[in-house]
Amino acid sequence: MTATLPPDHLDQRHRGTPPDPAVAWCTWVLRLRADDRLVGTVQAAVTEAGSVAEIARVIGAPWQGQGLATEAAKGPVSWLTRTPAVRKVVAHIHPAHRASAAVAAAASLTPAGEWHDGEVRWRRATRS
Known part of the structure; x- marks a missing residue:
């Protein structure tokens, strides 16, 4: 996502209020250490009684292609x-x-061979 929309254009989910109270949201803000500049976010929606965490990340267009997304994904997935x-x-x-x-x-996620809304589901099992 490269566009910035005013809050009145965002739905309830994007304002930080989960539509389902059974979903716990974790959000990490990504900053460049060198100049303390905000460059993106990583979010995890923890569902199914806490057993599944669905992750997503957004890196601002000027900072894409620098390995920041990889670094940003590894930390939350590890945690x-x-x-x-x-x-x-x-x-x-x-x-x-x-x-x-x-x-x-x-x-360390791998394609699961499953599709959802035109996207491939990737996953990493943590334990059985």
Whole structure:
């Protein structure tokens, strides 16, 4: 996402209020250390009684292609896989978006052979 929309254009989900109270949201803000500049976010929606964490990330267009998305994905995936209740970390990636697939692979997610809304579901099982 490269556009910035005013809050009145965002739905309830994007304002930080989950539409389903059974979903816990984790959000990390990404800043460049060198100049303390905000460059993106990573979010995880923890669902199914805490056993599945669905992750997504956004990196601002000027900072894409610098490895920041990979670094940003690895930390939360690592943290989530150490969380006792989380059994699976999931990401949904458009099949034509090779950069996102590379980020998922770097975070140890693999294609699950499942589709959802035109995207491939990638996952990492943390424990059985």
